[in-house]
Amino acid sequence: VICKLSIVIPAYEHAGAILDTNHVPEIGERLNLGDALVEVIELEELLPARGDFRFFHATCRLVSRNHQPGNG
Amino acid sequence: METVRLLRGVAVFDGLDEGELEQMAEICRQATFRRGEALTTEGSDENQMFVVRDGMLEVTVGEQGHGGLPAHTVVNLGSGQVVGEMSLVDHGPRSATVRCVTDTCRVLVIERPAFESLCESNHHIGMVVYRNLAADMSFKLRHRHLARR
Numbered sequence: 413v414i415c416k417l418s419i420v421i422p423a424y425e426h427a428g429a430i431l432d433t434n435h436v437p438e439i440g441e442r443l444n445l446g447d448a449l450v451e452v453i454e455l456e457e458l459l460p461a462r463g464d465f466r467f468f469h470a471t472c473r474l475v476s477r478n479h480q481p482g483n484g
Numbered sequence: 485m486e487t488v489r490l491l492r493g494v495a496v497f498d499g500l501d502e503g504e505l506e507q508m509a510e511i512c513r514q515a516t517f518r519r520g521e522a523l524t525t526e527g528s529d530e531n532q533m534f535v536v537r538d539g540m541l542e543v544t545v546g547e548q549g550h551g552g553l554p555a556h557t558v559v560n561l562g563s564g565q566v567v568g569e570m571s572l573v574d575h576g577p578r579s580a581t582v583r584c585v586t587d588t589c590r591v592l593v594i595e596r597p598a599f600e601s602l603c604e605s606n607h608h609i610g611m612v613v614y615r616n617l618a619a620d621m622s623f624k625l626r627h628r629h630l631a632r633r
Contacts, residue, residue: 414493414495414564416495416564416623418623418626418627418630418631420627420630420631420633426557427543427556427557427558427559427560427631428559428560428627428630428631429540429559429560429561429562430559430560430561430562430565430623430624430627431540431561431562431563431564431565432493432494432495432562432563432564432565445540445560445562446539446540446542446560446562446585446586447540447542447560447585458623458626459623459626462495462498462619463498463499464498465495465498467623469626469627469630
């Protein structure tokens with residue numbers, strides 16, 4: 413399964429992100445957005461699954477800024 | 485084969501069979517960008533679409549003074565996402581500047597003339613990929629709406 417994630421970070425000056433993961437994220441899971449490390453606090457399925465793809469919207473909170481681990 | 489494997493995991497190519505993925509792979513080339521490098525510049529007339537293999541891209545509008553708005557980032561795009569698809573579809577100038585914001589970002593590059601030629605020669609590829617591109621742009625719009633709530 414491949415999950416396309418729409419990620420927003422309320423109350424933080426960040427445009428959010430869209431990225432794919434190879435699993436359904438869990439609440440509490442941390443995601444690297446390149447310039448920020450965030451934690452999933454809410455997850456909802458945004459669209460019906462299509463083929464091997466699922467589509468989610470994740471609301472996240474900021475864990476740390478300027479996270480630069482290399483290849484995101 | 486590696487490019488076929490990569491394409492198989494990208495939603496824009498979902499619905500293509502192995503032979504069609506191989507045809508698509510033949511028109512892809514690989515490129516690597518470093519932190520701060522721009523893949524596209526707002527207002528320019530480039531015609532490529534990019535598929536993100538890894539790394540993160542920042543999509544910014546207003547840097548070139550178009551639209552009279554202050555420069556701001558509209559979204560960040562990571563692995564599996566496409567960028568540059570708007571000019572592939574509407575032939576217009578770039579609507580945003582896109583930069584690498586991780587140490588490196590590896591992408592697949594698809595040139596519009598080769599893509600259109602492939603879609604003309606195999607209408608099933610054209611139907612599937614254009615439908616998926618529409619769905620991808622719809623997903624980006626949904627994200628934009630959710631980000632503004």
